[in-house]
Structure formats: structure tokens, C-alpha cells
Amino acid sequence: MPDPDLLAVEAATEIGDAPRATLKIILTRGLGPRGYRAPTPASPVRVLECTAPPAFPAAWSSGGIRLRWCETRLSRNRCTAGLKHLNRLEQVLARSEWADPAIAEGLMLDTEGRVVEGTMTNLFAIAQGRLRTPDLSESGVEGVMRSLVIDTARELGLPLSIEHLMPGDILGADAVFMTNALVGLWPVCELQGHPLDPGAVPGALLRTVRARATC
Numbered sequence: 001m002p003d004p005d006l007l008a009v010e011a012a013t014e015i016g017d018a019p020r021a022t023l024k025i026i027l028t029r030g031l032g033p034r035g036y037r038a039p040t041p042a043s044p045v046r047v048l049e050c051t052a053p054p055a056f057p058a059a060w061s062s063g064g065i066r067l068r069w070c071e072t073r074l075s076r077n078r079c080t081a082g083l084k085h086l087n088r089l090e091q092v093l094a095r096s097e098w099a100d101p102a103i104a105e106g107l108m109l110d111t112e113g114r115v116v117e118g119t120m121t122n123l124f125a126i127a128q129g130r131l132r133t134p135d136l137s138e139s140g141v142e143g144v145m146r147s148l149v150i151d152t153a154r155e156l157g158l159p160l161s162i163e164h165l166m167p168g169d170i171l172g173a174d175a176v177f178m179t180n181a182l183v184g185l186w187p188v189c190e191l192q193g194h195p196l197d198p199g200a201v202p203g204a205l206l207r208t209v210r211a212r213a214t215c
Contacts, residue, residue, distance in 0.1 A: 002046055014050040024049040035123035054182055064189030064198030065104035070094040074110045076138040084141050095119045105178055110139045115165045121180045122146035130159040145179035152208050177202035184213045
């Protein structure tokens with residue numbers, strides 16, 4: 001891993017005087033010979049990319065977003081589950097399934113038919129006052145915003161479970177919302193024609209997460 005102080009200097013240089021920006025940091029093992037064996041010794045490479053924050057419709061944060069189911073399935077592998085690695089081919093294929101700009105995100109299942117996440121977001125469902133989010137021990141990405149929501153829910157004393165969820169659990173939920181570090185928290189108003197109540201997301205959780213995410 002790079003020295004944190006050095007990385008902070010490089011990040012500040014890339015960001016410059018931008019009042020708000022998105023900084024992407026990529027770490028690789030560096031160059032090596034042909035084949036899949038990692039170079040030994042490794043000479044790690046880091047790439048920093050600074051861009052303007054993505055512009056999403058403001059209505060998605062207040063009135064909720066529309067979702068669809070994706071046909072592309074996520075493979076299961078405990079060795080890579082949870083990691084934000086660079087092999088996102090499954091997400092690329094899933095995102096290519098629709099072009100309707102009114103649909104903000106697609107939900108992906110794993111090869112066992114369990115709901116895992118969106119193509120770029122983590123998923124939370126609320127049923128009978130309990131916050132539920134998929135178990136990511138076999139696939140999916142443990143996003144920073146997902147961790148923030150989990151920590152905040154526990155601090156607020158909200159019942160929370162991390163478990164395997166099926167499509168019926170999502171369709172039967174009182175509310176659903178999606179998260180990632182760029183979008184923050186998006187309530188869901190519709191899942192492929194099935195209505196959901198964006199106003200059913202607990203207000204204290206919504207306000208606290210959004211306040212902390214913008215610090």
C-alpha cells in the first residue's frame with residue numbers, strides 16, 4: 001500500500017482548488033511478463049483520476065428512483081467477495097441491458113438467484129421496521145456508503161440483519177433504498193412496475209446518513 005501521507009499529497013494535487021470533485025484511486029501490482037502470475041517482486045502502480053461529480057436528477061434523492069431486474073448474474077467467489085476489484089465485466093454486461101434514462105439502476109442476482117446489489121450500488125430493504133441488506137460473503141462489493149448506513153443504523157438502535165435475500169423479500173418490503181459513495185442514498189419508488197414507498201425510509205436514518213456523507 002502507498003504511504004498515506006504521500007497519497008494525501010497526490011490527492012490534493014489532483015483535486016486542486018475544485019470545490020467538489022470525485023477522486024478515483026486505482027492500485028495495481030505493476031507491470032509483469034505475459035501470463036497471470038503476479039510479478040515478483042512487485043512494483044505497484046497507482047493511478048489517481050479527478051473528475052467533476054456526476055450529475056444525477058435531484059428528484060431521485062427526494063422522490064425515489066426506478067429499478068429493474070438484470071438478467072446478467074453475479075458469480076460467487078469467497079476469495080474476491082466484497083472487494084472493489086477492477087474486473088467489473090458482469091456489471092458492464094448488466095448495465096448494457098437497458099438504455100431508458102428514467103431507470104436509474106438495475107438489481108443483480110447471483111447464480112443461486114439471491115439478490116446481491118445494483119450494478120453500481122448496494123441494496124437495503126425495510127420490512128416490519130427491520131433494516132435488511134444482502135450477505136456479501138460470496139459476491140458483491142462492500143461499499144463505503146453501505147458500511148456507513150450499517151454503522152448509523154446500529155447507533156440509532158434500528159433493528160438490522162445481514163442475510164441472504166430473495167426477489168420476493170424485495171418485492172414484499174415496505175421500502176427499498178440504494179447507496180454508494182457518489183449517489184449517497186437513493187430511495188426506490190418502483191421496481192420494474194412494482195410500486196414502493198420512498199417515504200417509508202426512516203427519516204432519522206436518512207438525515208443522519210446524508211449529513212455524514214457530505215461532511
